[in-house]
């Protein structure tokens with residue numbers, strides 16, 4: 001899928017991701033050519049161990065690429081400073097919080113870190129952005145709770161509010177629906193969809209909720225052994241991409257319903 005308009009926010013050119021030690025280089029995925037547009041909800045899917053987290057970590061500059069280029073707003077990621085990056089891209093990871101003793105408000109306020117002075121004093125603008133994020137996610141009732149008092153679903157909403165407080169054009173989330181029940185998986189992904197529509201932000205998330213991603217995403221990136229494709233979900237279905245995602249002995253993709261079914 002090649003886009004020619006100027007809404008491109010994140011691009012990769014012949015990107016290879018993987019791990020390099022002094023002695024060996026292990027390529028996890030290569031020839032990754034993405035052209036992601038702003039204002040979209042983008043789901044990254046693929047089987048366990050295929051390389052979704054490796055790709056996301058490379059896109060957020062937590063690990064180096066093996067080769068190729070990543071362009072954020074047309075600027076090479078290698079030439080983007082960490083502070084500049086923090087003003088353009090926020091990250092929600094699934095690791096347990098080290099700082100659960102913080103109140104919800106304090107945790108969300110950490111999102112303002114790239115903009116505050118070294119002692120972290122919050123300006124009126126910071127407070128307004130924080131309160132706006134709390135309102136958008138609809139969690140004002142949780143504001144004064146300690147993070148250790150929250151359920152997994154509540155904590156996930158708070159982490160998304162923290163990313164919103166960072167006020168970046170892109171939010172990247174690694175498996176935001178893990179640990180959540182069916183209702184809350186749908187709730188969080190629907191919330192992400194709402195945020196792209198209401199704020200114009202680009203949201204890229206990895207997930208195993210392929211059925212939900214098909215229903216809610218503008219674009220999906222599908223990682224398979226040997227290749228990575230991206231397109232609108234309806235085109236991916238039409239091209240049979242989901243049919244080859246998993247071995248067919250247990251589950252099969254049903255083109256009519258756009259979902260996986262257990263094989264009889």
Ligand SMILES: Nc1ncnc2c1ncn2[C@@H]1O[C@H](COP(=O)(O)OP(=O)(O)OP(=O)(O)O)[C@@H](O)[C@H]1O
Nearest residue numbers: 019026028046047048049050051052053054055206
């Ligand atoms: N630090 C590391 N060093 C070397 N190999 C790694 C490292 N981290 C992950 N890998 C390997 O990279 C491959 C991709 O792992 P990754 O975690 O990116 O997959 P994933 O698609 O996110 O998996 P899952 O859906 O199970 O979370 C796996 O084979 C894994 O063993």
